[in-house]
Amino acid sequence: MTEPLLQVRDLRVHFPLRGRGGVVKAVDGVSFNVPAGRTVALVGESGCGKSTTAYAILGLEPATSGEVRFDGRDITRLDRAGRRALAGDMQIVFQDPSAALDPKMTIADSIGEPLAIQGWKSAAAARRVFAVMDLVGLPASFAGRTPNALSGGQRQRVVIARALALSPRLLVLDEPVSALDVSIRSQILNLLMNLQAELGLAYLFISHDLSVVRHIADEILVMYLGTIAERGLTDPVFAAPTHPYTEALLSAIPLPDPVAQRRRRRIVLTGDLPSPLAIPPGCPFATRCPLAQPRCVEVRPVLAPSPSGQAACLVRIPAADPDAATRAAQR
Amino acid sequence: MSAASPPAADAPLLVVDDLAVTINGASVVDGVSLSLRRGRVLALVGESGCGKSLTALSILGLLPKAARRVRGRVTLDGQDLTALDERALARVRGDQASVIFQEPVASLNPLMRVGDQVAEALRLHRGLTGEEARREAVAMLTRVGIPDAERRAEAYPFELSGGMCQRVMIAAALVCQPKLLIADEPTTALDVTVQAQILGLMHGLRAEAGATILLITHDMGVVAEMADDVAVMYGGRIVESGPVEELFADPAHPYTRLLLATIPRLDGRRKEHLRTIEGVVPTADQWPDGCRFRSRCPLAADICSRTPPLEPVRSAVRRAACWRTAEAAALA
Ligand SMILES: Nc1ncnc2c1ncn2[C@@H]1O[C@H](COP(=O)(O)OP(=O)(O)OP(=O)(O)O)[C@@H](O)[C@H]1O
Ligand SMILES: Nc1ncnc2c1ncn2[C@@H]1O[C@H](COP(=O)(O)OP(=O)(O)OP(=O)(O)O)[C@@H](O)[C@H]1O
Numbered sequence: 001m002t003e004p005l006l007q008v009r010d011l012r013v014h015f016p017l018r019g020r021g022g023v024v025k026a027v028d029g030v031s032f033n034v035p036a037g038r039t040v041a042l043v044g045e046s047g048c049g050k051s052t053t054a055y056a057i058l059g060l061e062p063a064t065s066g067e068v069r070f071d072g073r074d075i076t077r078l079d080r081a082g083r084r085a086l087a088g089d090m091q092i093v094f095q096d097p098s099a100a101l102d103p104k105m106t107i108a109d110s111i112g113e114p115l116a117i118q119g120w121k122s123a124a125a126a127r128r129v130f131a132v133m134d135l136v137g138l139p140a141s142f143a144g145r146t147p148n149a150l151s152g153g154q155r156q157r158v159v160i161a162r163a164l165a166l167s168p169r170l171l172v173l174d175e176p177v178s179a180l181d182v183s184i185r186s187q188i189l190n191l192l193m194n195l196q197a198e199l200g201l202a203y204l205f206i207s208h209d210l211s212v213v214r215h216i217a218d219e220i221l222v223m224y225l226g227t228i229a230e231r232g233l234t235d236p237v238f239a240a241p242t243h244p245y246t247e248a249l250l251s252a253i254p255l256p257d258p259v260a261q262r263r264r265r266r267i268v269l270t271g272d273l274p275s276p277l278a279i280p281p282g283c284p285f286a287t288r289c290p291l292a293q294p295r296c297v298e299v300r301p302v303l304a305p306s307p308s309g310q311a312a313c314l315v316r317i318p319a320a321d322p323d324a325a326t327r328a329a330q331r
Numbered sequence: 332m333s334a335a336s337p338p339a340a341d342a343p344l345l346v347v348d349d350l351a352v353t354i355n356g357a358s359v360v361d362g363v364s365l366s367l368r369r370g371r372v373l374a375l376v377g378e379s380g381c382g383k384s385l386t387a388l389s390i391l392g393l394l395p396k397a398a399r400r401v402r403g404r405v406t407l408d409g410q411d412l413t414a415l416d417e418r419a420l421a422r423v424r425g426d427q428a429s430v431i432f433q434e435p436v437a438s439l440n441p442l443m444r445v446g447d448q449v450a451e452a453l454r455l456h457r458g459l460t461g462e463e464a465r466r467e468a469v470a471m472l473t474r475v476g477i478p479d480a481e482r483r484a485e486a487y488p489f490e491l492s493g494g495m496c497q498r499v500m501i502a503a504a505l506v507c508q509p510k511l512l513i514a515d516e517p518t519t520a521l522d523v524t525v526q527a528q529i530l531g532l533m534h535g536l537r538a539e540a541g542a543t544i545l546l547i548t549h550d551m552g553v554v555a556e557m558a559d560d561v562a563v564m565y566g567g568r569i570v571e572s573g574p575v576e577e578l579f580a581d582p583a584h585p586y587t588r589l590l591l592a593t594i595p596r597l598d599g600r601r602k603e604h605l606r607t608i609e610g611v612v613p614t615a616d617q618w619p620d621g622c623r624f625r626s627r628c629p630l631a632a633d634i635c636s637r638t639p640p641l642e643p644v645r646s647a648v649r650r651a652a653c654w655r656t657a658e659a660a661a662l663a
């Protein structure tokens with residue numbers, strides 16, 4: 001059996017807060033794989049640790065513990081030369097589109113930057129720049145323009161072109177369409193699907209938009225406060241989610257259909273997200289969970305097999321109780 | 332009709348008539364007319380830059396300095412707001428009509444306790460004393476679902492989550508029981524589960540208090556959930572309007588039809604090619620003559636170089652501004 005292209009094992013990224021004491025456990029024990037040519041989506045609400053997970057994979061944020069493997073090789077703690085070598089295999093499209101491009105650089109120079117860093121000769125680099133511009137549907141006449149002369153959708157094409165310049169096998173896409181208007185969003189989603197089909201790229205696709213995720217992803221990971229609440233193949237998770245948080249998320253998607261929307265039962269969560277500085281010891285979702293039992297406040301559930309994949313919920317999946325798991329192992 | 336006659340009970344609460352706004356000579360709102368009946372929710376929907384916020388800001392005389400209202404009249408409950416001076420308008424704002432702005436955290440005063448921010452309107456418009464105003468403010472914070480409001484009233488905005496700040500904004504907007512609430516993207520900056528809470532809160536306000544809401548959003552899902560009526564904007568103009576169910580069931584304007592078709596559906600075929608609208612929205616100084624959607628419209632023909640009027644289409648309560656609505660059904 002071939003190994004998955006990207007493997008993330010029990011990744012933790014903790015931010016100690018200077019002065020005040022305390023630690024933000026932004027990512028707290030996350031494991032998953034991204035197989036070659038597939039799209040795995042990381043979803044969840046603001047602050048749940050999606051971007052931090054991405055940064056740790058790219059080595060832009062040091063992992064507190066855990067392991068990241070690319071193509072079977074441990075890349076958790078690479079030096080600068082190692083990172084540079086890896087840039088040809090793995091690239092990221094950052095969340096903030098306005099910060100992603102240098103306003104003073106031309107489009108061609110922005111796209112060619114990773115090539116220059118890798119020491120490409122200028123003639124070869126120029127050919128490659130025009131090839132990837134063509135790939136993402138940017139007219140060659142844009143090469144000499146600066147980003148402010150481009151629309152939001154065109155700028156996002158530039159950012160994707162730059163990420164593709166070194167022919168990576170994995171693209172980490174952090175909210176690649178969130179800042180775009182709906183009519184432009186579908187253009188970029190089509191582009192991403194086409195590129196994957198043509199080039200066999202793997203995507204780690206980060207988004208809080210579940211309709212988009214359902215459309216594009218093969219597999220979905222639902223994060224909540226630094227941990228994975230539920231994971232599984234897209235169809236079963238959307239058809240019948242196991243975790244009450246996933247259920248609430250799916251029921252909260254506003255459907256662009258007044259008839260269906262008015263017929264739908266919506267789960268409205270009460271309670272507040274705990275402070276990331278004081279995540280409770282039990283289930284992180286317990287403060288807002290409609291199913292919470294006393295045990296949920298005490299014991300942190302672990303991911304256990306569910307009908308739709310894996311879920312970490314004590315009430316829905318008894319095997320998610322770590323004590324039950326230990327007892328079963330002892331027997 | 333004489334100027335003195337009182338408005339009939341079923342007369343619309345808000346009427347916007349032929350509003351036009353320019354910025355540096357560029358036409359950013361052009362001929363917008365709206366009519367909002369009491370107890371109804373009208374959604375103004377469209378993509379970024381189409382003129383939604385400027386339309387809303389014009390209603391209460393809050394246009395930014397660069398912008399100029401060059402045409403149009405706004406009537407609230409029979410009163411011509413465009414005839415009022417700044418002092419009279421300030422009395423209307425927060426009292427008869429209030430606005431919730433796009434950025435909840437940025438719109439609150441960071442240096443003022445949230446309870447005081449809610450109480451301020453009561454002191455200003457209702458002449459309540461400090462203690463009375465504080466008590467009513469806490470009651471209002473409780474009504475919008477802030478737990479432990481007595482204590483939270485003492486908090487500063489940075490100590491509250493985005494959803495909590497948005498509730499504070501809503502409490503401040505509603506505390507004087509305005510006739511009209513203008514909500515500009517009230518949930519855009521929020522997570523979906525928090526959005527669901529705020530939309531639930533707005534549903535409650537309608538049911539209990541019969542609130543009349545002008546809801547501005549770019550999210551067709553939020554429109555479908557909240558609105559009775561919809562007005563779709565493109566390039567500073569209303570291109571289509573009508574009751575929400577009729578309009579979604581069979582959009583008449585090519586733009587509305589395509590816009591709805593580009594959104595991935597939860598029941599759609601996964602990984603399928605999505606519909607797109609080719610090209611980009613031109614900048615406000617580069618609209619084509621005639622129909623402003625012409626440069627992106629797959630149905631565009633010679634006649635489209637003349638401006639299509641917003642005319643009845645499909646049913647007596649619907650309007651669209653397009654020469655070729657008969658052909659639009661085949662689009663998507
Ligand atoms: N450098 C840092 N120092 C301290 N805390 C941090 C740092 N970076 C991120 N955090 C915290 O870690 C948590 C996770 O943040 P992250 O940016 O990964 O969330 P996210 O899921 O990407 O959210 P969003 O959807 O808003 O982009 C948050 O509580 C955030 O405040
Ligand atoms: N203060 C300003 N100065 C200059 N131009 C402005 C200003 N405010 C708005 N505009 C321009 O006017 C047009 C309409 O803007 P408006 O804010 O009404 O759009 P909107 O529909 O609310 O968009 P969004 O969905 O992004 O909030 C845009 O082209 C915008 O760039």
Ligand code: SF4
Pocket residue numbers: 584585586622623624625626628629630631632635639652653654655656
């Ligand atoms: S008027 Fe013409 S260009 Fe405008 S939407 Fe209708 S068909 Fe398209």
Ligand SMILES: [Mg+2]
Pocket residue numbers: 050051052095174
């Ligand atoms: Mg992020």
Ligand SMILES: [Mg+2]
Pocket residue numbers: 383384385433515
């Ligand atoms: Mg706006």
